[in-house]
Amino acid sequence: MRVMTGGRMPSAGMKHIAYIGIGSNVGNKVSQCERAVSEILKINHHRLLAQSSFYRTEPIGFKGQDWFVNGVIKLETDLTARELLGSLKTIESRLGRRETFRWGPREIDLDLLFYDQDQIESEDLQVPHPLLHERQFVLIPLAEIDPLLFHPILRKTIRELLSGLEEDQGVRKFSPHKSFRN
Secondary structure (H helix, E strand, O other): OEEEOOOOOOOOOOOEEEEEEEEEOOOOHHHHHHHHHHHHHHOOOEEEEEEOOEEEEOOOOOOOOOOEEEEEEEEEEOOOHHHHHHHHHHHHHHOOOOOOOOOOOOOOEEEEEEEOOOEEEOOOOEEOOOOHHHOHHHHHHHHHHOOOOEEOOOOEEHHHHHHOOOOOOOEEEEEOOOOOOO
């Protein structure tokens, strides 16, 4: 595993900023996404800093499936990126996610998009998420909550990445989000 930490030295108990993509296209999609946020916030060492609206999104890759609901949250966490990923996978399983095929239907999908300004490359974890710069369903909610977030590899802000996508990928604001702020 290769990890570049954006110039800071990691230490135990250190606060980290993480961005998590949330999506569903099976069952009650909004409810699934809201429940996922609620479950994430039940984990010790997490504090919600921002939450985007939810967006109705046309499927990418495999078009023969229902539309998605997508959003993004920004967290403060004491967990390492690997611990956070493990927690997200546990939540996906608890909420009924079943493995299907690449870009197939999913009850819930939780992706670790950014973790501080770290660059992590391992077999099961890549941060920043390797395809986020190509996907309006990630960039639009990210731009809503943090348009000046800097991509450490592409060296552009989220706003700049979004403005570079010319194709309309069928992302429309779905509804105001339920607030999970205390």
